[in-house]
Amino acid sequence: MEEELIEKVRNGSHHAFRLLIERYKDQVFRTVYAVLRNQKDAEDASQEVFVKIYTSLSRYENQGFKTWITRIAVNHAIDCKRKAARRNEEITGSAVQPPKEDILLERLDSVEAKFEEKQLRLLVRRRIGEMPENYRRVIHDYYIKEKSYKKIAEEQEVEVKTIETKLYRARLWMRKHWKEEDFQ
Template structure:
């Protein structure tokens, strides 16, 4: 379709730029990350379109955008997971009972259990829970990092707590 026609490709980019950004942003949730992924989408289009027979261009662009955004999230998650390997040892155990005289092994086990359970949380809730409770950040700091309002952070924390109440059983922590 666009083989060798750079002006036609520029027109496609102009036409679909905002559309691709909206799709990617809905997955990655950060404007700068969305810009990076959007560049990857257009690079993929530029290299693939000359060899690809595309019947529904907008649908194909949507699929590429979603796939690239998901790939980006997976890669970011793996990088964060690698960066937090050994975090159980580095982080002080959460003081759930308020007693500092607990058996240290029990605290380590409880801490490891909490970290495993946190992995079950949806990512947008997990990020807020870790930032607020483990990293001791304020609503404002988290809101600034995520480029959202303080009210959004409060809502995410509330929803995260509701999710935890529904999905975690108290017996698992005894």
């Protein structure tokens, strides 16, 4: 359904774009508001985000639309915050930005990085859930729970060599079934 709407928008359907806006307007607003913390600024920025989405849709590569628009929203909100800080600097006539603003911008960058990291973690967990059970368990224990070969072997009541073999086969399965671009 979503991919059909996107294709219709690419083909010039304004109605399809309105449906996308309706579907994602709350999420975009919440994302922008989390960065800007101002109702009016978040409303304006949300509208600008949808303009960016519309103009960038030709570059969208079907890699997760919700994640893609959220990334656009976060980046745009950070840009708005930076512009507001620069305007504030010009109004006050200060040639040097106060250290407080530097810390705020670092935090915004950190928020974006944390968001992207969280999205990637969620994607990896979902993809692990799609693996065959015998591989899923050993991958989860080793990479997510960070257990040693020995600990996993004890819990599964098998030899350490068996765990090594399972991990080797699970990694082969991932190389065969997963593409790097699925995680970007």
